[in-house]
Amino acid sequence: MAAYIFGVALFALGICVSVALHEAGHMVTAKMFGMKVRRYFVGFGPTVFSFRRGETEYGLKWIPLGGFCDIAGMTALDEVTPDEAPRAMWRFKTWKRTVVLAAGSATHFILGFIVLYLMATTMGLPNFLATPQIASVSQCVQDSTSNQDYQNPDCAPGAPAPALAAGMQPGDVIVSVNGAATPTFSDVVDKVRPLSGPTEIEVRRDGDVVPLQVDVTQVERPVRDPQNPDAPPRIVEVGSIGVTFPSVFQYGPVEAIGGAVTFTGDMFVQTWQRLLEFPERIPAVVESIFGAERDPNTPVSVVGASRIGGEAVEQGLWILFLFLLASLNFFVGVFNLLPLLPLDGGHIAVTWYERVRDALRRVRGKAAGGPVDYTKLSAVTMVLVLVGGAVVLLTVTADIVNPIRISP
Known part of the structure; x- marks a missing residue:
């Protein structure tokens, strides 16, 4: 307290x-x-x-x-x-x-x-815009029956590494999967999950859009039911390419200037959007009372x-x-x-x-x-x-x- x-x-x-x-x-x-x-x-x-x-x-x-x-x-x-x-x-x-x-x-x-x-x-x-900028590229993707296995994989010999093999790099921003735009990392996950095999993925690197062919691998993952969070997770098969996305962007003292400027611009856009939405959200405030x-x-x-x-x-x-x-x-x-x-x-x-x-x-x-x-x-x-x-x-x-x- x-x-x-x-x-x-x-x-x-x-x-x-x-x-x-x-x-x-x-x-x-x-x-x-x-x-x-x-x-x-x-x-x-x-x-x-x-x-x-x-x-x-x-x-x-x-x-x-x-x-x-x-x-x-x-x-x-x-x-x-x-x-x-x-x-x-x-x-x-x-x-x-x-x-x-x-x-x-x-x-x-x-x-x-x-x-x-x-x-x-x-x-x-x-990363409040959920930008699909790659934080790290995994050395492998394989079945994981727990979050611990997923976050700390012990790569088996010959385990596939789709993103690494395709040439993806930390800092790349995934812009599309099979031609479908992916403005957020949730969009990337949603598009990749049902896939398997060669997939066209475009990334933005140093201002240029680079086309890559990634061999999506189906792996087992634990998934919890959002309607019943206390139930044990189910094991399901999902497509994976082996990348992680940052929840927070880290900067040095000099790089932080550019990062803060970019972030400020994004916040101006979001602020203006919230102002436009302001009147239509007032009824929900009244209802909550x-x-x-x-x-x-x-x-x-x-x-x-x-x-x-x-x-x-x-x-x-x-x-x-x-x-x-x-x-x-x-x-x-x-x-x-x-x-x-x-x-x-x-x-x-x-x-x-x-x-x-x-x-x-x-x-x-x-x-x-x-x-x-x-x-x-x-x-x-x-x-x-x-x-x-x-x-x-x-x-x-x-x-x-x-x-x-x-x-x-």
Whole structure:
């Protein structure tokens, strides 16, 4: 229990640091361009302490669930004092305002990348896409009636070694079996299991696709019934080529840079896909509140993520803990750039709308239009705030009454 509580607290602390850095990103870039930053606070609610350095007040509030960076004149409708007016944010060039507004998300991406790099150099990066990259090529394939025999084969003289004989190498990525694409290692296993004899397998090696002919061998393997995991395994015949796939990719300090960059790109793709799927998964969250089995792919709140982080630490799964922390940073960073108010992406969209609109007016010989009236957008903003609040309430409730758990 102590490890679980420690994990929850540590994950929550990671979220607080992430939020603090998000607001620091806004503050640092605003100061860099000469904008006036009035206040930088971590948390909400009553003030724990604050101090003033230069023209900015820094402080900590009691509720560590966010923070804010108060920049003078974020919009032309904000009130500013006469001495603040020349340095009001809305007076600066569009690209500078865009940099300041996007800096919060940028800090999430940088923090996520740093976490991934540290993982790559220490414990490795999880093969979360199940990429069928060959980790090792076996010296033989033969019957195995237990997992121990399978993992540590004692090769008999003359035992076949299909992958080795065909010239497969560690690092090769299997892209197809008999012309059928194999994007994951599960696809490779499913395609090879029923086969026997010469089989066309293509691998990607150093950027090139290399065709190989592999003599698939049928061997005996123990298989458990997923519907009855306590029953003894059945011995069945399956096709085998004698390769293993990594659950974790290992890197050296230099190689880890490229590995973390590639992994970051994959996470951006997955994050965007999860955002597109977000609305259709909300009904499952509601159903789980009323007793339905919780789908592990449904959205989680900060509460749920912290609980999973706690369980990961309790079970010694630090790679999962750090992966979850990096994933959360990428999700928040991407989500915050959506062109919706009151998100930073919404402010960026308004800023560029003004720029494009004024450019079109100049082409037509007209004067620049006035600043966008944010009061006319208040109704839409309020609806989005209410919808966001409802989603947060639903996910928090589900994470309390029916949380997602890590299988032991």
